[in-house]
Amino acid sequence: KNLQTSGVIYIEGHPGRSAFTPEGLEFLESFASQAAVAIENAQLQERSEAELKLRQRFSRYFSDGVVSQIIEDMNREGSGTRLAGSSRVVTVLFTDIRNSTHLLGSLKPSEAVEVLNDYFTEIVAEVEAEEGTLDKFTGDGIMAFWGAPQRQPDHALRAVKAALRMQARLPALRERWR
Numbered sequence: 001k002n003l004q005t006s007g008v009i010y011i012e013g014h015p016g017r018s019a020f021t022p023e024g025l026e027f028l029e030s031f032a033s034q035a036a037v038a039i040e041n042a043q044l045q046e047r048s049e050a051e052l053k054l055r056q057r058f059s060r061y062f063s064d065g066v067v068s069q070i071i072e073d074m075n076r077e078g079s080g081t082r083l084a085g086s087s088r089v090v091t092v093l094f095t096d097i098r099n100s101t102h103l104l105g106s107l108k109p110s111e112a113v114e115v116l117n118d119y120f121t122e123i124v125a126e127v128e129a130e131e132g133t134l135d136k137f138t139g140d141g142i143m144a145f146w147g148a149p150q151r152q153p154d155h156a157l158r159a160v161k162a163a164l165r166m167q168a169r170l171p172a173l174r175e176r177w178r
Helices: 022-058 064-077 100-105 109-129 155-177
Strands: 091-094 133-137 142-146
Touching: 022 064, 091 155, 100 109, 109 133, 109 142, 109 155, 142 155
Parallel strands: none
Antiparallel strands: 091 142, 133 142
16 A cells, blocks of 8 residues: 655634734745645655665665666556566576586685686676676576566577677686686
8 A cells, every 4th residue: 555644734713713814824834835845855755765775675686777677667657665577588597617516626615615706706797797687696607587677678689698708708717717
């Protein structure tokens, strides 16, 4: 439910007798205007705080552009903080380090973490560059997708571009890991 804040000024008087002088009425009108502005400011502050919380939650999973689009869509549709699902065709990309068990097993735990962090930094940058959504880390890989929540008519092309650039980064990564 959407709740709305309303302001009411109640004045009690007697029939036939003016409750206010012209100056008193002018003061009352000014007071009512100031009260209306204060209510609007409070509502704006509440919406700003709610949007900030949503941005913080969504920014863990989506790029800034996607977060802005989600919030814009929610505001346009008047859906408050309710999100609806939809069906659509998307492109999903999975990555995996070949022979990672052997590679990571031969390293100290701190070195293995360093290698994985290095790898994830490189490949996630390519997902973000093509405005994809990082879904999850899968051990030594990732799952990312394009085409949702933001509609992208070229989602497959974006995923392929990201994958090709990821592969192009691998020789430099392998060299660093030696």
